[in-house]
Amino acid sequence: MERQDREQMRVYAKISRAALRHNMEAMRDSLPEGIRIAGVVKADAYGHGAALVADTIAPYVSFFCVATAEEALGLRKHGIEKPVLVLGPVFDADYEDLVRAEIRPSIFTEEQAEALSKAAEKLGRKAAFHLAVDTGMHRIGLKPDAEGVRLAGRIAAFSNLDFEGMFTHFYRADEWSQETTELQEQRFRDFRKALRERGLSPRICHIANSAGILNLRGTEYDMMRAGISIYGIYPATEMAHPLALEPVLSLHSTVTYVKELPAGGAVSYGGTFVAERPMRVATVSIGYGDGYPRALSNKGEVLIHGKRCRILGRVCMDQLMADVSAVPEARTGSPVTLLGRDGEACITLEELAERSGRFHYEILCCLNQRVPRIDS
Incomplete structure (x- = not known):
């Protein structure tokens, strides 16, 4: 491609x-x-x-x-x-x-x-x-x-x-x-x-x-x-790291929609997130059906235009929502980084594992065939 x-x-x-x-x-x-x-x-x-x-x-x-x-x-x-x-x-x-x-x-x-x-x-x-x-x-x-x-x-x-x-x-x-x-x-x-x-x-x-x-x-x-x-992944965080390894995989998606959420508005299945104030919310086209951890609902973050954006509500099978209130340039088509670096900001595999309560090897292995691997 x-x-x-x-x-x-x-x-x-x-x-x-x-x-x-x-x-x-x-x-x-x-x-x-x-x-x-x-x-x-x-x-x-x-x-x-x-x-x-x-x-x-x-x-x-x-x-x-x-x-x-x-x-x-x-x-x-x-x-x-x-x-x-x-x-x-x-x-x-x-x-x-x-x-x-x-x-x-x-x-x-x-x-x-x-x-x-x-x-x-x-x-x-x-x-x-x-x-x-x-x-x-x-x-x-x-x-x-x-x-x-x-x-x-x-x-x-x-x-x-x-x-x-x-x-x-x-x-x-x-x-x-x-x-x-x-x-x-x-x-x-x-x-x-x-x-x-x-x-x-x-x-x-x-x-x-x-x-x-x-x-x-x-x-x-x-x-x-x-x-x-x-x-580029170390077997365990408690190990000494004598070699400087480099992560090989980064995970990316796209903003497909940005909407204004009023105070009191609920996001995603079960309404587990309710806005306390007006917010801008972006829909991102990735979900647990791609292997992204559902356990990151309401606690994971993604990178949009180099800024961390909190995941709001439950991660869906094919989509998730993120708070872009502090990212005015976010729009339909904006690139999203879920694992890896965007400018000075970085989300590591270890961070995803800690926040989701999953094993870091497991997160990589669970990325399925809906996610194309692109040579870069």
Whole structure:
């Protein structure tokens, strides 16, 4: 879409390729030489658009990681050729498509390994996989104990499988205390040693997520998985921020109508806002049907002509109303910023999360397909 057409768009999100490149370079430069980066683009790249993001960060990564078979195959359809790892479990029916597309599944049961091996045998290929290890999160993965070592041996013994990688996942690395993370590291380290003693040596071991990268945890392994940090968002506000990341996504809409509201006038469903004085109110063409949080009713703000304007009443499915009494230049067609910067004013993702009571990752992921992602 041409830039001149954007003023006529109901709602859109700008995706900054420059910010993506900046964040990848900041992480790359902070890591010890030789450690590879895997770019996590699950959930449509955390709401940013998987194809656009993958294309931009491809020069910086050795792998892409997704959560589902559908996401992995979608990357292949968009022409992404680098290795792709599915971090979550997949159904047996998906293995043949994954093998054909040279996509690596996560394996942690003998039943999964058998199904993957059969699919590979049918296609006359060997299928690479990464072994998922549960070091404490208790979500997926085999236990890093003696039985886990034996199970890993049985999985690796399937003749049509290639034991390419092994990983686990930090679940408290974004906290000030690193005690739990250190314990996970030790369990993973001991398990890798036990596997090596049995002659099992995956070529790629990875443990660190975005929080691990920012804390430089897990740097003794071959690869680190960059997720939310790619998008310029810190995993948690309580973390130290050694890298200056830049937010990649900003959210925009348009004023569609400005009206005069008399004292005593109610706004939106339920009349939860009633004007105490005459006001100017702008209708903005975005709502919870686009993924904007309804919880920001009566307490969120938007930016119009560089000024903060309070949301009045309940956020509707497709529209919301804002107080523009102090913005005389506001009119039909005025641009609205809901996330990001307008002049000196800025609304951050952390602010939206705090005011709405929602998780900051969640807000990004909930922006749906009614919101076009625009390359900027």
